[in-house]
Amino acid sequence: MTSTKDDTKAVVTQPKLGVLGGLRWFWRQLTSMRTALFLLLMLSVAAVPGSIFPQRGISAQRVTTYLDQHKTAGPILDKIGLFDVYTTPWFAAIYLLLVVSLLGCVIPRIRLQAKTLRAPVPKVPRRLSRLAGHVEREVAAPPQEVLAAARAALSRRRYRLREDAVAEGAPLELAAEGGRMRETGNLLFHLCLIIVIIALALGRLLGWRGDVIVPVGSSFSSVGARYDTLQPGAWVDTAKFEPWSMKVNNLDVEFEDQVDPSSAQWGQPRHFTASVTTSLPGQAPRQRTLGVNSPLAIGGASVFLLGNGYAPRVTVRDAKGTVLYDEATPFLPQDNTYRSVGAIKVPAASPKQLGFFGFFLPTAAFSKTQGPVSIFPDTRAPALVLGLYEGTLFPGGRPQSVYTLDTASMSQVKDTKGQPLRILLRQGQTYQLPGGRGSISFDNAPRWAGLSIRSDPGKMPALAGALLGLLGLVMSMSLRRRRIFLRVTPEGAGSRLQIGGLAKGDDPRLQVALEQLADTIGARAAPPRTLDPASERKK
Amino acid sequence: MTTLAAADAANPSLSMTSGHLLWSSAAVLALAMLAFCVDLAGGPGREARAAARREQAATAVAADGGDTAVLTQVEAPAEVPEKRQWAGIGMSLAWLGTFLLLGAVLTRGLSVMRPPLGNMYEFALAGSSFAMVCYLLWSLRRDVRWLGAFVTGAVVLVQMAAALIFYTAASQLMPSLQSPWLSIHVTVATLSVGLFILAAAVHLLYFLQAKREDGGLRRFGFLRSVPDAATLDRTAYGVLIVAFPLWTFTLIAGAIWADKAWGRYWGWDPKEVWTLVIWVLYAAYLHARMTAGWSGRKAAWVAMAGFACVLINYGIVNVYFVGQHSYSGM
DSSP: OOOOHHHHHHOTTHHHHHHHHHHHHHHHHHTSHHHHHHHHHHHHHHHTHHHHSOOTTTOHHHHHHHHHHOTTHHHHHHHTTTTSGGGSHHHHHHHHHHHHHHHHHHHHHHHHHHHHHHSOOOOOOSOGGGSSEEEEEEESSOHHHHHHHHHHHHHHTTOEEEOOOOOTTSOEEEEEEEOTHHHHHHHHHHHHHHHHHHHHHHHHHHOEEEEEEEETTOEEEOOGGGOSEEEEOTTOOGGGOOOOEEEEEEEEEEEOOSSOTTSTTTTOEEEEEEEEEEEOTTSOOEEEEEETTBOEEETTEEEEEEEEEEOOEEEEEOTTOOEEEEEEOOOEEOSTTOOEEEEEEETTOSSSEEEEEEEEETBEEEETTTEEEESOSSOSBOEEEEEEEEEOSSGGGOOOOTTSOOGGGEEEOBOTTSSBOOEEEETTOEEEEGGGTEEEEEEEOOEEEEEEEEEOTTHHHHHHHHHHHHHHHHHHHHOOOEEEEEEEEEETTEEEEEEEEEESSOOTTHHHHHHHHHHHHHHHHSOTTTOOHHHHHHO | OHHHHHHHSOOHHHHHHHHHHHHHHHHHHHHHHHHHHHHHHTSTTHHHHHHHHHHHHHHHHHHHHTOTTOOOSTTSOOOOOOOOHHHHHHHHHHHHHHHHHHHHHHHHHHHHTSOSOSSHHHHHHHHHHHHHHHHHHHHHHSOOGGGHHHHHHHHHHHHHHHHHTSOOOOOOOOGGGOSHHIIIIIHHHHHHHHHHHHHHHHHHHHHHHHHHHTTOOTTOGGGGGSOOHHHHHHHHHHHHHHHHHHHHHHHHHHHHHHHHHHSOSOOOOHHHHHHHHHHHHHHHHHHHTTSTTTTTHHHHHHHHHHHHHHHHIIIIIHHHSOSTTOOOOO
């Protein structure tokens, strides 16, 4: 570093060292506390946009809606990854640099700490009064007893002790060190952060999650194709799923109706429980209950009850009365009153296929401004409000949502006045479709259970890492690294006790702690009022 | 179902009692704050008064001796600290207000027969109770009368916000909140928020005191009854090293509960994100205090940023951000 420019030019090997030196410089910078601090602040700032903008990982639908509403800003935000903040390269860069910086800082400290743990307690320094904390006392007990009391008091505080043999007549000395586990706890905490991050990554690679909607009375078997959505980790083979199945027998749901209807709590869910029958190959079927906060473990995965709604059962007949469609079709709830949207697709209809779309209202009412609305989430007056399209339901065989119609190759059916046809069906009613298209009847509205099936092998390692890290954190926050040195000299009939203390880092309570220690030693060696110098002398 | 639901329904007279207790507590704590303020206002003259008393005593001693020429302070009797009556009144009122507040929390819980931790109104009550209880327990061990005005002031603000903005009628919980983890996770979360409030109050005073020690703020005489900046810095650090592990526990307990209720332990839900941001910021504070060039005021600013996020996490994320923690009840 002291060489001049001319030297660098003259010596051929010098630039190579420069590169190495540069790397070392970079490494020092990266592992410095200042950089760690900067990266921590960066991480906190970078995490925020993910809570403001909708995220694909949480709700892809909300992202689509956002992009529809913000035609200009949306694509720009999308380009810089604001809809996938936690999987973007810039977010990953911050936390990976943080991990590297952490390791670079922690590994040398582990080596140092291993040395410290093996190192002996240092000798008692000559001048105790020069140390950061210092106490001097007279104790009415002989030096040996005072030292024994000090030994006991410090051992009880889990201090390591060192006592060197002293020459006859020289003052007795004792050195002690405590709180070395503070640094161990601190290192444990930092290493556990790495464990948690690895466990998270493990869960990503080896875990999977699938969601499925199962109407009451239907069953579901865990094979890849049966899931409505399936997100397997990179290392997951969906063909190897354990083939268990589950039938939803009943779904017990309760909504708040004991408060004033104007209250925000009115209609809030209070209770969801599903009773299900599970079967594993080679085992007898079992009756079990599944509730919110009480998932079911089956076949290496956990089943969670995360949603519910209604799947109105309708029957569509052609003009001759032949049944074309007879199914419970799940509708998706849109709000707390369970006003739900959905589509009923009747590919069997001819000459043109029929597609109904619209709302299911569990407790239908009519408002002048909004038209048909639901005023309570339970089925007190269920009704369907539907429109009708005819044409080709699945043009080109493109994949489409089961809850909406792809109307690209369809046309809306009009009523006699030329207005779009609107069908209002209460439970049990039948509606004759215009133009000899047949009829539709609304039979009943069973509930559906929204199940989420998940497997995360990283879960337990993450928990263990987190709890161990918490232990390390508490250790590093509660322990104090201190060195305490004692010297006891005979003084008249008793002894003079000198205590000196050193602390690592800022330790405002050191002096107080030394005084307390002196009090404890004094009380142990010479219990107050039981020994007086006179009786001591006679011994 | 109706009989069961009727048994579940809130007990209206108890929840009304809870409301009355909250208002009385706010009134009493406001008076406590005024008393603490009067005490602080008396601070600037305290040294002068003590000097005057010493002089008087010395004069008296000298007069007794009959030698008026000797006016030394050496003979003066041991200094008796001035009785801070107003601080004493403030302290007593703070205790009373805290008991009323605890009564409000208890009756609220009894009115619905569940832990009162289910919506923002109830968090506000629990958080302010924890702040007061921590402060009062602290006051038993150290002289923290100088902090009284700031703690009671902050708590009264939270109480008024709870009563006027966040108020939610007592009712049962939605299914995802019906779990023993509610008590564990939310209790520790509100306890740490209580401690964050205390630390923020100390840091605020630290900024003022540090500025005054640099020669500014000459007119803020009350700062003379407040410890010096270095002590304030250490005090806030002491509070935060307790709060930080508690907040870590909040994160872990929340993750365990999220795994039970939502099927994943971490899902980048806005509330989770902000809880992590707060954790990272306070971690940054702890690191900053040990970084050369960052200790002191810069580190304190990081802690204040953490506290700003605590406020956002409570006041904005619950209400305006779409996520799974939307239980504000508003």
